[in-house]
Amino acid sequence: MTSPxxxxxxSPDAALWERLCAGDAAALSRLYREAGGRLLRFVExxxxxxxxxxxxxxxxxxxxxxxxxxxxxxxxGGRGGHDAPGGYDPARGSLRSYLFGMARNAGLKRMRDxxxxxxxxxxxxxxxxxxxxxxxxxxxxxxxxxxxxVVLLCDLEGLRYDEAATALQIPVGTVRSRLARGRxxxxxxxxxxxxxxxxxxxxxAR
Amino acid sequence: xxxxxxxxxxxxxxxxAALAVDLDQGPPARPQARATLEAHLVGCPACRQLVAAQxxxxxxxxxxxxxxxxxxxxxxxxxxADRLRQxxxxxxxxRSRRVLAGAGLLLMxxxxxxxxxxxxxxxxxxPTGGPGAPTPPSELxxxxxxxxxxxxxxxxxxxxxRPIGWLEAERPLEAARVTRVELRAxxxxxxxxxxxxxxxxxxxxxxxxYGEDGLARGLRFLPATFHVATEGTK
Numbered sequence: 200m201t202s203p204x205x206x207x208x209x210s211p212d213a214a215l216w217e218r219l220c221a222g223d224a225a226a227l228s229r230l231y232r233e234a235g236g237r238l239l240r241f242v243e244x245x246x247x248x249x250x251x252x253x254x255x256x257x258x259x260x261x262x263x264x265x266x267x268x269x270x271x272x273x274x275x276g277g278r279g280g281h282d283a284p285g286g287y288d289p290a291r292g293s294l295r296s297y298l299f300g301m302a303r304n305a306g307l308k309r310m311r312d313x314x315x316x317x318x319x320x321x322x323x324x325x326x327x328x329x330x331x332x333x334x335x336x337x338x339x340x341x342x343x344x345x346x347x348x349v350v351l352l353c354d355l356e357g358l359r360y361d362e363a364a365t366a367l368q369i370p371v372g373t374v375r376s377r378l379a380r381g382r383x384x385x386x387x388x389x390x391x392x393x394x395x396x397x398x399x400x401x402x403x404a405r
Numbered sequence: 406x407x408x409x410x411x412x413x414x415x416x417x418x419x420x421x422a423a424l425a426v427d428l429d430q431g432p433p434a435r436p437q438a439r440a441t442l443e444a445h446l447v448g449c450p451a452c453r454q455l456v457a458a459q460x461x462x463x464x465x466x467x468x469x470x471x472x473x474x475x476x477x478x479x480x481x482x483x484x485x486a487d488r489l490r491q492x493x494x495x496x497x498x499x500r501s502r503r504v505l506a507g508a509g510l511l512l513m514x515x516x517x518x519x520x521x522x523x524x525x526x527x528x529x530x531x532p533t534g535g536p537g538a539p540t541p542p543s544e545l546x547x548x549x550x551x552x553x554x555x556x557x558x559x560x561x562x563x564x565x566x567r568p569i570g571w572l573e574a575e576r577p578l579e580a581a582r583v584t585r586v587e588l589r590a591x592x593x594x595x596x597x598x599x600x601x602x603x604x605x606x607x608x609x610x611x612x613x614x615y616g617e618d619g620l621a622r623g624l625r626f627l628p629a630t631f632h633v634a635t636e637g638t639k
Contacts (some may be wrong), residue, residue, distance in 0.1 A: 219446040226487050231485060235410045235477025256477060260485050269494045318547075376422035382462035383455045389465060 213289035214324030220286075231260060234298055241299060241356050242306040245348055247340055251309045258305040259298060263287075295358060295368035300366035303348055313388045336389040353378050416445040421452045546578045566614050566623025582615045585627075 209217065218226035235256055243252035266286020287297045328336060339347055352363040353374070360378075364371045416424070416438075422432055446453050447527055579622045587610050614623035 214544055222489060222492075225490055227485060227489050228482060231482050235478065235481075236474030239477060240474050246434060253478070254480075257481055257484075260481070261488065264485065264488050264492050267489070276418075321510070328469070332472065335465050335469045346609075350462075350466070355470050357470070363468070372423050375424075375426045377417055379422040379425040379459060382426075382466075383458035386458040386461050 202219060210289060212287075212294040214268075215294065216270075216287050216289060219263070220270050222267075227264070230263075230294075232237045233262070233293070233336055240300060242302050243349055243350055244336065244339060244355070245303065246310045246313070246345070247393055248313060249308060250311075251313065252378050255302055255305045262297075262301055264304075293362050296362040296365040299356065299358060299362075300368070301367060303352075307344075308331045309396075334389060334392060335385075337383055338392055341388050342381060342384055344375060346384055348373060349377045350381040350385060354382070416441045418445075418449065418452055420446050421449070422455060423454050425452070425459055429463065452476055566612075566625045583612050584615060585610060585612050587611075 215226055215230065219230070238259060239256050240254045242255045243249050246252065263286070270286045287294060293296075315340075320344065339350065342350065348367065349363060352358045352366060358366065360371050360374045363374045363378075367374070369377075421442060424438070433442060446456065587608050590609055609626060611624055611626045613621050613623075615621055
């Protein structure tokens with residue numbers, strides 16, 4: 200694309216990327232403040248580890264900056280996916296899917312280095328959760344990561360199916376069916392996690 | 406009653422799963438899709454359960470989804486700003502004026518900024534200076550929540566502070582202090598003010614808004630003070 204800078208036909212994501220490539224520190228700060236917390240939350244729920252989330256946040260934003268430098272130097276990623284050396288390419292999807300896709304990949308890499316973490320221990324980010332929210336969070340932590348990541352992206356972080364598809368590099372149909380199955384497993388997990396009601400007379404408690 | 410013969414093959418569990426995600430928002434639009442779906446569900450308890458789970462999951466997850474995200478750490482933000490400066494190696498101004506080679510001078514509330522500040526007058530300046538009661542800090546905080554995309558020429562430069570440093574949205578600014586400082590002209594240029602080539606060596610004044618914790622929250626330039634310095638400025 201050779202449109203002049205700040206052309207009105209640029210999407211907001213493309214315009215923001217252009218500002219980043221121009222070295223606009225205010226644009227970077229704005230992006231960090233708007234997206235940083237969400238990325239932190241997503242990775243923390245994905246990995247179960249606050250430390251991993253903080254490291255990944257740094258990974259992602261350093262990669263963003265590296266991408267702006269490469270783009271400025273004229274490099275253009277040729278391969279599919281947003282990890283291409285030219286950085287973000289608006290033609291491939293939203294900036295959101297770029298960021299969450301990188302966060303997910305970096306998160307998985309770092310998770311492999313972790314000993315299996317105890318689920319649900321340790322301080323978490325942000326606001327306190329009530330019992331119900333805690334229960335959902337715990338149940339999410341017990342899901343198979345394949346399902347957990349889709350539920351987190353779509354139902355918790357609000358990505359569209361096509362954005363999740365780009366972030367995860369899978370077809371949209373797969374996002375949909377995995378999301379459906381993930382939700383179903385979540386519901387099963389919630390029922391089995393729920394404290395048992397007092398058994399009726401004659402029923403054996405397990 | 407004659408048995409109904411399906412013309413299209415019944416949906417598979419995989420297809421049903423892909424449709425199930427949105428079923429609570431309404432059945433599939435195409436009657437054929439609806440028919441094959443229903444035919445499948447009649448004979449597949451697992452998929453019936455899957456469909457039922459969608460609504461339950463949405464309700465349960467919805468509350469967690471409404472919890473706002475945490476604030477990202479300030480230390481990393483500062484590190485990233487440095488990195489961006491090093492990487493792109495150019496001043497962030499859109500205008501093609503090259504003021505000085507000092508690219509991307511960001512005024513942060515740190516010792517590193519000291520070299521930009523030529524003189525500090527810790528006067529207690531009422532933010533609006535107008536008649537009546539001074540603007541309470543909480544209203545200045547409203548100003549700070551303007552999008553940072555408003556570069557130096559933000560609406561009403563005489564009133565609004567540009568956010569700098571770290572603003573924790575969840576901790577309201579109860580009390581604030583405004584300090585007037587005098588800066589080199591290139592500091593203003595770094596924030597996008599059109600500083601013309603005859604201004605190098607010139608001085609500008611700005612006001613910095615400090616929270617009670619001593620951290621700088623906002624910056625506003627005072628364009629009325631922009632002028633070429635020959636001698637000491639007022």
